Every structure is written in structure tokens, then in C-alpha cells.
Amino acid sequence: xxxxxxxxxxxxxxxxxxxxxxxxxxxxxxxxxxxxxxxxxxxxxxxxxxxxxxxxxxxxxxxxxxxxxxxxxxxxxxxxxxxxxxxxxxxxxxxxxxxxxxxxxxxxxxxxxxxxxxxxxxxxxxxxxxxxxxxxxxxxxxxxxxxxxxxxxxxxxxxxxxxxxxxxxxxxxxxxxxxxxxxxxxxxxx
Amino acid sequence: xxxxxxxxxxxxxxxxxxxxxxxxxxxxxxxxxxxxxxxxxxxxxxxxxxxxxxxxxxxxxxxxxxxxxxxxxxxxxxxxxxxxxxxxxxxxxxxxxxxxxxxxxxxxxxxxxxxxxxxxxxxxxxxxxxxxxxxxxxxxxxxxxxxxxxxxxxxxxxxxxxxxxxxxxxxxxxxxxxxxxxxxxxxxxx
Numbered sequence: 001x002x003x004x005x006x007x008x009x010x011x012x013x014x015x016x017x018x019x020x021x022x023x024x025x026x027x028x029x030x031x032x033x034x035x036x037x038x039x040x041x042x043x044x045x046x047x048x049x050x051x052x053x054x055x056x057x058x059x060x061x062x063x064x065x066x067x068x069x070x071x072x073x074x075x076x077x078x079x080x081x082x083x084x085x086x087x088x089x090x091x092x093x094x095x096x097x098x099x100x101x102x103x104x105x106x107x108x109x110x111x112x113x114x115x116x117x118x119x120x121x122x123x124x125x126x127x128x129x130x131x132x133x134x135x136x137x138x139x140x141x142x143x144x145x146x147x148x149x150x151x152x153x154x155x156x157x158x159x160x161x162x163x164x165x166x167x168x169x170x171x172x173x174x175x176x177x178x179x180x181x182x183x184x185x186x187x188x189x190x
Numbered sequence: 191x192x193x194x195x196x197x198x199x200x201x202x203x204x205x206x207x208x209x210x211x212x213x214x215x216x217x218x219x220x221x222x223x224x225x226x227x228x229x230x231x232x233x234x235x236x237x238x239x240x241x242x243x244x245x246x247x248x249x250x251x252x253x254x255x256x257x258x259x260x261x262x263x264x265x266x267x268x269x270x271x272x273x274x275x276x277x278x279x280x281x282x283x284x285x286x287x288x289x290x291x292x293x294x295x296x297x298x299x300x301x302x303x304x305x306x307x308x309x310x311x312x313x314x315x316x317x318x319x320x321x322x323x324x325x326x327x328x329x330x331x332x333x334x335x336x337x338x339x340x341x342x343x344x345x346x347x348x349x350x351x352x353x354x355x356x357x358x359x360x361x362x363x364x365x366x367x368x369x370x371x372x373x374x375x376x377x378x379x380x
Contacts, residue, residue: 009343059207112348116377140344153199154330156349158302185305 024176066095201308214366256285
């Protein structure tokens with residue numbers, strides 16, 4: 001089983017990329033954020049931003065900066081043999097990478113866009129919890145604190161997403177082909 | 191004066207990129223590593239890897255993780271008005287970025303290659319001080335400790351250098367044109 005971990009700063013387009021890549025590979029898609037959302041639901045709490053944040057913080061307090069990766073690794077063990085490819089959307093820390101690497105072969109894909117482009121995109125779509133420039137910068141700094149920079153710097157594949165969705169979809173298709181052709185074996189370290 | 195800071199992991203090709211970019215822009219090229227080498231010479235010490243490392247460590251102990259950036263910022267002040275563009279090769283920490291940003295308009299360019307490709311390149315050229323895979327991994331981890339991941343994640347321009355030198359030179363030419371055309375103004379934040 002090949003695990004393809006997708007990382008990227010907020011607004012980079014990583015989730016769009018991960019979704020298309022998973023479809024092209026007939027892969028199981030695991031969204032890291034959903035893992036936390038399920039924990040919130042398990043505890044019978046309403047799915048608010050505050051509850052999601054506090055459960056995520058609690059998990060990290062108990063299991064460290066790789067907490068969500070540990071949860072995903074458990075799911076990956078259950079999926080063993082059922083899928084050839086699994087795409088994990090939203091990896092943020094080197095510790096998460098360590099847990100995923102222990103669960104199978106791993107390729108790390110980073111999706112990048114310049115901060116100016118990401119901020120403009122995010123302000124246009126004005127998602128909940130981040131609608132001003134200060135909030136976006138704060139969210140960036142939280143991601144960097146988790147160590148996402150290290151994950152991006154060490155990515156096996158770098159995707160630049162500064163154009164439109166069509167272009168991003170094309171890049172996901174091309175990477176899917178590279179992976180299906182087995183070319184990832186020379187690229188992605190054990 | 192526009193400062194173009196070039197960052198990238200060891201073996202990414204950042205120095206080659208920075209050199210070509212500076213030529214295309216008729217820019218002054220400042221190599222961060224040279225700043226430390228000059229400090230070593232100023233102290234009358236021979237230019238050995240050990241002396242360079244220990245002077246760099248000492249500078250950082252006194253002036254913090256941005257020490258070399260602080261030295262470069264002093265040089266930049268002296269160059270004010272003499273050059274339209276200055277290319278700074280080898281930025282590694284967010285603190286260095288902060289010092290450079292205080293010295294003028296700043297664009298950050300990251301040069302990326304997958305670790306597998308960087309390692310293969312580096313083992314082929316077998317530079318002094320890093321000729322085994324373990325040494326290369328150690329050098330990577332030192333760079334990440336300085337916070338290079340944060341600088342890469344926040345780069346205004348991302349250059350992928352996984353092909354050959356001709357291709358890299360082409361990318362440097364194209365970025366030089368973008369910069370000369372003033373398109374950096376919308377891209378690079380204050």
C-alpha cells in the first residue's frame with residue numbers, strides 16, 4: 001500500500017489536489033481534519049470551530065505534535081490490503097510523517113502558492129474562522145508552529161498552484177500517472 | 191532597491207540559480223556563506239570548515255538565529271542607491287528574513303528539489319564536509335533547525351529544479367524578466 005501524504009499552507013489548494021489525485025488513483029482519501037471532527041462527534045460535542053480546536057489541542061497534549069497522524073496510522077492499518085493507494089490530505093508536522101511512514105510506503109506531496117496569492121484566494125472565499133488578513137496570518141503561523149515548513153522543505157513532489165483549478169487538476173492527473181507507473185519508487189525514500 | 195532572497199535546501203541548486211538571476215538583473219550578489227567566511231578572515235583564522243562553523247555558531251549565540259542576516263542588512267545599507275537589485279544567496283531563517291525586510295523591498299525565492307534528487311546530486315559531486323548519506327541528512331536537519339522550512343513555506347516564488355542546469359538557467363531568466371517588469375510588486379509582501 002502506497003500512502004500519498006498531501007501538505008500545503010492554508011489556501012494552497014492542497015485539498016482540491018488531494019481529492020482529484022485520490023479519484024485518479026482510485027485511492028481511499030483520508031482528510032486529517034475529518035479525523036479530529038470524528039473525535040469531536042465521538043465525544044457527543046457539537047461540531048463547532050471551538051470544539052474542533054480544543055479536541056485537536058487535547059489530542060496533541062496527550063499524544064504530541066503527531067497525534068492526528070497516529071490516529072490516521074491506526075486507520076491505515078485497518079485498510080491494509082484493501083487499497084493499493086491511500087491519499088492523506090492535510091499533513092502538517094514531521095511527527096505525523098513519522099507515524100505515516102511506519103504504516104507503509106510513503107510519498108509526500110507539497111502544494112505551494114505564494115502567500116499573496118493564498119491570501120487573495122482566502123479573502124475571496126471568506127471561509128469561517130478566517131476572513132481578515134490578520135486571521136489568515138495567524139492561521140499561517142499556527143501551521144508553521146506545527147512544523148509544516150519542515151514537511152514542505154522535504155517534500156518528494158512539489159506542486160505549484162498559482163494558476164486556476166483546471167491547471168491544478170492537470171497536475172494531479174499527471175502525478176497520478178507517475179505514481180501508477182511506479183516512478184515514485186526512485187523518488188520517495190523508505 | 192529590491193532585495194531578492196534566495197533560499198533552498200543543500201543541493202537544491204539555489205546558488206546556481208542566485209548567480210544566474212543576479213547576472214540577468216545586473217544585480218549585486220551577496221552570498222550569506224561568504225559573510226561568515228569574511229568574519230573568519232577578519233579574525234585572522236584559516237578558512238577551514240571547523241572555523242567557519244564555529245564563527246557562525248558564535249555569531250548566532252550573540253545575535254540570534256538571524257545573525258548573518260543582520261550582517262547582510264548592514265552591507266545592504268551601504269549599497270543603498272548603488273544598485274536597483276541585490277540578490278542574497280543562502281537565506282535560512284525567518285529571523286534573517288526579518289532583518290532583510292527592514293533593509294528594503296524584499297522578494298523570497300525558494301529553489302526546491304526532492305530529497306532523493308538532492309542527495310543523488312550531492313553524492314555525485316561529493317563536496318567537502320558532506321559525502322555520505324548520513325552527513326547529507328545531518329546537514330538537512332541543521333538547515334531545518336535554523337527554520338529554513340518556514341522560509342520555504344512562505345516563499346513568494348517557488349522554483350522546481352529537478353531537471354538539468356539549462357532548465358534552471360531558463361527559469362532564472364524568466365524570473366528576472368518578471369522582476370524587471372515590476373510584476374513582483376503584487377506578489378511580494380511589504
